[in-house]
Structure formats: C-alpha cells, structure tokens
Amino acid sequence: MDKVLIFGTSHTNCLARALPDFKKEAGDDISFEVVARGPMGLPGGLCVTNHAGEKIPNPLIDYATQAANMRRGNRIWLISVLAMNNANTTGMFRDSAAPFAVASRAEDGTETVVGSGRVIDEDLIKRGHLARLESHKEGLKTLKSLKPHRVVQLAPYPIMRDPDEIVELLSQFPERLAARGVTADEIQVNPVELRKKIWDMEFEACKIVAEEAEVDFLVSDNHMIGEDGMRGIDSSLDPAHCTPEWGLEILRQLKGHIEQAAG
Amino acid sequence: MTKQDKHATCPYRGLPETSYWRNSVAETRMAKVQPVQGGSFTIGGEDLISTAGSCFAQHIAQHLLRSGFGYFVPEEPHWMVNPHIAQEMGYGVFSARYANIYTTRQLLQTFQRAYGEFEPKERVWKDGDRYIDPFRPFIQPDGFATQAAFDSDQEHHFASIRRIVEESSVFVFTLGLTEAWVSKDEGIVFPVCPGCGAGTFDEDRYEFKNFRMEEVRDDLLAALKFMRARNPDIKVLLTVSPVPLIATAEPRHVLTSTIYSKSVLRVAAEEVSQALEMCDYFPSYEIITGQHAGNAYYEDDFRSVKPEGVAHVMRCFSENYFDKAGKRKAGRRAAGKADGRVSAKVNDLLCEEEKLVE
Numbered sequence: 001m002d003k004v005l006i007f008g009t010s011h012t013n014c015l016a017r018a019l020p021d022f023k024k025e026a027g028d029d030i031s032f033e034v035v036a037r038g039p040m041g042l043p044g045g046l047c048v049t050n051h052a053g054e055k056i057p058n059p060l061i062d063y064a065t066q067a068a069n070m071r072r073g074n075r076i077w078l079i080s081v082l083a084m085n086n087a088n089t090t091g092m093f094r095d096s097a098a099p100f101a102v103a104s105r106a107e108d109g110t111e112t113v114v115g116s117g118r119v120i121d122e123d124l125i126k127r128g129h130l131a132r133l134e135s136h137k138e139g140l141k142t143l144k145s146l147k148p149h150r151v152v153q154l155a156p157y158p159i160m161r162d163p164d165e166i167v168e169l170l171s172q173f174p175e176r177l178a179a180r181g182v183t184a185d186e187i188q189v190n191p192v193e194l195r196k197k198i199w200d201m202e203f204e205a206c207k208i209v210a211e212e213a214e215v216d217f218l219v220s221d222n223h224m225i226g227e228d229g230m231r232g233i234d235s236s237l238d239p240a241h242c243t244p245e246w247g248l249e250i251l252r253q254l255k256g257h258i259e260q261a262a263g
Numbered sequence: 264m265t266k267q268d269k270h271a272t273c274p275y276r277g278l279p280e281t282s283y284w285r286n287s288v289a290e291t292r293m294a295k296v297q298p299v300q301g302g303s304f305t306i307g308g309e310d311l312i313s314t315a316g317s318c319f320a321q322h323i324a325q326h327l328l329r330s331g332f333g334y335f336v337p338e339e340p341h342w343m344v345n346p347h348i349a350q351e352m353g354y355g356v357f358s359a360r361y362a363n364i365y366t367t368r369q370l371l372q373t374f375q376r377a378y379g380e381f382e383p384k385e386r387v388w389k390d391g392d393r394y395i396d397p398f399r400p401f402i403q404p405d406g407f408a409t410q411a412a413f414d415s416d417q418e419h420h421f422a423s424i425r426r427i428v429e430e431s432s433v434f435v436f437t438l439g440l441t442e443a444w445v446s447k448d449e450g451i452v453f454p455v456c457p458g459c460g461a462g463t464f465d466e467d468r469y470e471f472k473n474f475r476m477e478e479v480r481d482d483l484l485a486a487l488k489f490m491r492a493r494n495p496d497i498k499v500l501l502t503v504s505p506v507p508l509i510a511t512a513e514p515r516h517v518l519t520s521t522i523y524s525k526s527v528l529r530v531a532a533e534e535v536s537q538a539l540e541m542c543d544y545f546p547s548y549e550i551i552t553g554q555h556a557g558n559a560y561y562e563d564d565f566r567s568v569k570p571e572g573v574a575h576v577m578r579c580f581s582e583n584y585f586d587k588a589g590k591r592k593a594g595r596r597a598a599g600k601a602d603g604r605v606s607a608k609v610n611d612l613l614c615e616e617e618k619l620v621e
Binding site for chain 2: 090091095098100101103104105109111113118119120121122123124125127128129131132
C-alpha cells in the first residue's frame with residue numbers, strides 16, 4: 001500500500017480541507033495523511049538538531065513515517081509543502097517607500113527591466129532565494145534517512161493575476177489590516193509582470209533545490225495554470241492561499257504522480 | 264642659587280603628566296596609555312556618525328554600532344536582497360557602500376562624483392558580460408549583470424553619499440595610503456590598481472602616483488570644506504590607519520614606503536586638524552604603533568591589528584568623545600529603528616587591499 005504523508009505550512013491547509021472528499025475517490029490502495037500543517041505545524045522545519053548536534057528529521061515526520069511503516073510492504077511517500085510561501089507573497093504589494101524593478105539579461109545581451117524604482121539584478125535575487133532555501137535543501141536530504149519510497153517537493157502554486165481580486169480578497173480582513181496600521185487605500189498591487197517575474201525566480205530556486213536534494217518536484221498541472229503562467233482556475237481563498245478545490249486538484253495530481261512513479 | 268632653582272623658569276615645568284614620556288608612556292601599563300588630550304567636541308545621542316576610509320575605519324564603524332550611538336548608514340540594501348547576500352556585498356561596512364577609500368584624493372573625487380561635479384568618462388569596466396564599478400570593484404561579487412542595475416545602484420550610492428555629507432553630525436575618516444593608481448587623462452584615482460582583481464592594466468592609460476604631503480593635505484582640506492559648505496555644523500574626526508602597506512609600487516622596500524606613507528598621512532592629518540576648527544585628530548595610529556605596545560597589538564604578520572589593540576583605541580575614543588548621557592537616548596532610538604537611519608547591521612571586516620596580492 002502507498003502511504004502518503006503530507007506536511008508543510010499554511011499552503012497545506014487546502015490539501016487538508018480537500019482530503020475528506022478525496023479519500024472517497026482515492027481508493028483503498030493509497031492513503032493520504034496530513035501530518036503537520038499551518039505556520040506552526042512543523043516546528044523547527046524539516047529537520048532539527050539532536051543533543052549530539054546532528055541534523056535529524058523532524059520527529060513529527062519521523063513518528064508518522066514509523067507509524068505508516070508498521071505494516072510490512074507499505075511504501076512511504078513524503079510530500080513537502082514547505083518553501084512556497086515566499087513565492088506566493090514576495091513582491092505582491094508595492095512598497096511605495098522602496099519600489100523596485102528587476103533587471104534581466106538575455107543571452108544576446110538584451111536587457112529587460114520589469115517594475116519601477118530601484119533596479120536589482122535578477123541573478124542577485126536568485127542567489128538570495130537559493131541562500132534562503134539552503135536549509136530547506138538540507139532538510140529534504142535529511143528526510144531520506146527515514147527511507148521513504150520517494151520524497152516529493154510541491155512546486156509553488158501559481159499566483160493570482162487580477163490585482164482587483166487581490167485587493168478584494170484582502171479586504172476580507174479589515175481588522176487585521178487596521179491592527180497593522182494599514183488602510184485599504186494604501187494597498188497597491190505590483191504590476192503583474194513584476195509579480196510573475198518574482199514568482200518565476202522563486203519557482204526556479206525551488207526547482208534547483210529539489211534537484212540538488214534529489215527529490216521529485218511536482219509542478220501544478222497544465223489545466224491549473226493559465227497561458228500566462230498565472231493561476232488558471234478560480235481557487236483563491238485569500239491573496240496567497242488556495243481553496244479546497246485547488247487542494248483537491250493537487251491531491252489528484254499527487255495520486256497520478258505516485259501511480260506513475262510506482263509503475 | 265639652589266639646584267632646584269635652576270629649573271624655576273623652565274617652560275616644561277608644570278606641564279601635565281601626559282607631556283612626559285616617563286610618566287605617560289614608559290611607566291604606564293600598555294593598555295592604560297591614553298594619548299588623547301580630550302576631544303574638542305562630544306558625540307551625543309542625537310548625533311549621526313558616519314564613517315569612511317581604509318580598512319581600520321571598519322573597526323570604528325563596528326564599535327559605533329555596538330556602542331548604541333547613532334551610526335549613520337543611509338545606504339542599505341533593498342529588502343528584496345537577501346540579508347546574507349547583502350552582507351557579501353559590503354552593506355554597512357561603512358556608512359555608504361563606497362568600500363575602502365584609501366587616499367584623500369579618492370575621498371574628494373567621491374564627493375565630487377556624488378554631486379555631479381566630476382563625471383569621469385571611465386565610469387564602468389566591462390568584464391565579459393558583467394559591469395564592474397572601477398571605484399569600488401569588489402563591492403558586488405562578480406559585478407553587475409546589467410547596465411540598468413549598475414546605473415540604479417550608482418544613483419542610490421550617490422544619493423546616500425549626499426545624505427552623509429548633508430546630514431552627518433560627525434564624519435570619521437581614516438587616512439590609509441599615499442600610493443595609488445590614477446588614469447592619465449582624467450586623473451581618476453582608483454582604490455585598487457586596474458588589473459589587480461578587476462579591470463585590465465594598460466600602461467598607456469594608467470600610472471602610479473605616490474601623493475606628497477601637500478597633495479594629501481590639500482585634497483583633505485578640499486574634501487572637508489566641501490562637506491562643511493553643505494553641512495556647516497559637521498564635525499570631523501581624522502585618524503591614520505596603523506595597517507602597513509601590503510605592497511609598494513615604489514622601487515624600494517615596502518617598510519620604507521610604509522613609513523613614508525604613514526608619516527605623510529600623519530602630518531597631513533595634523534595640518535588639516537590645525538587648520539579647521541571643525542576637525543580633530545584622533546591618535547589611533549599612535550595607540551597601535553607606539554613603543555608602549557611593542558608590536559603587541561599586531562598579529563604575527565605585523566599588519567593585522569589584534570582585537571586588544573582595537574579595543575584600546577575604542578576605549579580611548581569612547582572616553583574622550585562619547586557623551587554618556589547621550590548613549591541612553593541613542594540606544595532607544597536605535598532600538599526603535601523607526602526612521603531607518605540607524606543601521607542594525609555591520610558586515611564582517613573586508614579589506615579590499617588584500618586583492619593586491621591575490
């Protein structure tokens with residue numbers, strides 16, 4: 001039997017909420033379980049340091065893996081929904097005090113600048129992403145000590161295109177905005193080209209980290225992504241997080257990936 | 264006439280103990296030697312202190328940050344730049360990301376460039392498809408990927424320098440070298456010889472220059488007057504770096520060149536501090552290199568200054584310039600960090616001069 005253990009931050013919630021419905025269609029040969037979710041769901045991240053100073057898998061994942069392994073012959077799949085939060089939030093809103101643009105250079109030497117304000121080289125931002133994800137990469141590698149069948153890193157979910165919809169979704173939280181001293185009038189969404197550029201860089205960094213950690217990297221299915229690479233189906237809970245409908249699509253995709261990988 | 268009476272009119276009679284070598288150096292414990300005669304101004308909690316100069320100035324910057332006083336760092340990385348990457352890029356090492364400014368001519372030209380009063384034709388070096396700033400060639404590992412980012416960063420850099428000139432309460436400058444490489448046509452002073460880690464050396468375009476005392480003095484005077492014209496209340500603290508030359512381009516021994524260079528810088532600093540009321544000389548050079556220390560403040564390479572030496576310098580600095588009442592105010596302001604003017608970050612020491620021998 002395939003045992004799929006899912007863990008991550010707030011982007012795991014859409015999967016958890018979709019799971020009760022999905023279990024009916026998943027069948028008996030594969031089980032899905034959300035081990036940890038939410039901002040504090042996995043304290044310490046994928047790995048923690050033991051008393052001897054060694055990096056070991058997070059005990060939550062370790063215990064869940066051991067429990068899933070109780071029956072001989074089970075195949076364990078560890079699904080990381082970590083490392084995608086920045087991709088979904090960074091640069092979404094224009095910081096009027098410090099606006100920025102990203103400069104890229106094509107192989108023929110042509111320069112492209114998206115956004116406006118202080119210009120930052122694309123490669124500099126990419127290096128920053130990779131530096132930030134270094135500990136995540138080590139965490140993914142550490143998970144292999146649990147001897148799962150495979151480790152899968154979910155790619156960052158695509159981001160929303162429509163700035164009006166982003167503002168509208170954000171306006172659901174007037175009290176939280178007020179608590180942070182922000183009024184709705186102050187909210188300006190960055191141009192879609194800039195947001196997409198930032199997401200592309202985060203996506204690329206996440207992919208590199210998955211490759212270097214030698215784990216699967218599961219990209220959202222084509223039918224979930226628009227032609228412009230933005231989120232293709234109406235499934236936004238708030239400007240950064242997705243609905244259970246999106247979660248259901250991801251779970252279906254995961255099942256397909258597992259069946260395909262299992263041959 | 265008694266023997267004692269023979270000294271009755273001696274002008275040395277009645278001078279303070281610090282005027283006597285035996286009392287203030289020979290018979291004083293190394294760490295207690297205190298050659299500062301009191302500052303002509305104090306640094307309070309509301310003051311914004313900026314730094315520039317050679318490697319040793321970095322120690323001053325770090326001390327300012329730890330002290331809780333207002334270390335002014337207007338040039339900060341954009342928040343999109345990862346803090347670890349920003350650290351590699353020299354943010355916070357000095358008040359602006361100008362890296363080491365070794366010569367007084369370079370300081371003057373830095374100010375002039377920031378205000379558009381000097382626009383050298385040679386403003387960028389191409390290294391393959393990367394853009395290198397000749398005036399701070401190692402500030403960005405591998406340079407900039409695009410001209411757009413290079414231009415934008417330079418614009419931000421110059422704006423930060425203008426803020427330093429116009430908003431600083433105290434400017435601390437450490438004189439480092441007299442030897443430099445300059446462009447023959449425009450007289451641009453480079454911090455590092457072209458071809459030594461960045462750029463390409465071309466003897467038709469570049470030449471060696473060892474500044475004389477008058478040149479060092481006049482450039483420093485011009486630079487400080489440039490600041491004062493835009494910021495009449497600014498105070499300046501001059502120091503001379505005790506770090507010897509890593510190499511000399513003069514056809515002589517590096518030790519001889521070092522002593523020449525430090526002597527010139529010391530005299531120039533003295534003359535400028537005498538000429539400008541706004542300006543004090545602070546004897547960090549003497550604290551580290553004086554006979555009382557017997558080279559104990561140097562590492563085994565006789566070049567790198569040990570933490571104990573830095574601590575001695577900074578202790579004298581604090582005792583003579585910090586207004587203790589002001590520290591508390593500054594501490595609160597630094598903790599609040601609301602105006603973003605007081606940096607919470609100082610990077611690891613970087614010394615570009617090391618690139619010379621790579």
